[in-house]
Amino acid sequence: MIEKxxxxxxxxxxxxxxxxxxxxxxxxxxxxxxxxxxxxxNSFLKPKPLKHMQNxxxxxxxxxxxxxxxxxxxHEINQKYKWLEKNYPTIKxxxxxxxxxxxxxxxxxxxxxxxxxxxxxxxxxxxxxxxILKKAENLGIxxxxxxxxxxxxx
Numbered sequence: 001m002i003e004k005x006x007x008x009x010x011x012x013x014x015x016x017x018x019x020x021x022x023x024x025x026x027x028x029x030x031x032x033x034x035x036x037x038x039x040x041x042n043s044f045l046k047p048k049p050l051k052h053m054q055n056x057x058x059x060x061x062x063x064x065x066x067x068x069x070x071x072x073x074x075h076e077i078n079q080k081y082k083w084l085e086k087n088y089p090t091i092k093x094x095x096x097x098x099x100x101x102x103x104x105x106x107x108x109x110x111x112x113x114x115x116x117x118x119x120x121x122x123x124x125x126x127x128x129x130x131x132i133l134k135k136a137e138n139l140g141i142x143x144x145x146x147x148x149x150x151x152x153x154x
Contacts, residue, residue, distance in 0.1 A: 001056075001148060001149050002056060002149075005060055005124055006059070006061075007122070008122055008142075009064045009113075009118055009122055010065055010066065010125075010126065011066045011105075011123065011126070012053070012057070012067050012068070013067070013102075013132075015069065015070070015128075016146075017050075017128045018049060018067070018087070019048065019049055019087075020047050021128070044079035044080050044083055045079050047083070049087035052146075052150050053146060053149065054087065054088065057090060060090075062091065065091050065092075066095045066112070067084065067091060067096045068099065068108060068125075069098050070098070070100065070102045071098045071099070080098070102132055103131075105125070105132055106135045106139050107139075109136065109141055110141070120140050123142065124142045124143070126144050127146075128145060
């Protein structure tokens, strides 16, 4: 799988793709407790990075790695920047993109392709949500789930 990514521009989701998506050892759902956590805690500094994804990113060109994360509050942005810097130091800050709706990710990727003059066949998107991956594929973007890389030998 790593060979399929080496010459591509790769857009990675953050939560659930580069990091474990749990809070207090439970899958996160937006409820009043979780929203309070989003607004007032440092919970986005705590997730464990996924080792197999760290290995993948270490083997890719930093100029071709992008993250495309969804945020609910502004409080998340600085924490996610710090978390990425600590756990994925080869990702350039200028290649970190935050948006407010996960369903917009494929559209944002298409816009980046236009702005950077990148052929859509040279782009790969990695996300943990199947509905978003399906939308990306429907737009012509090659899309993978992080589990596709779980057994990747480095």
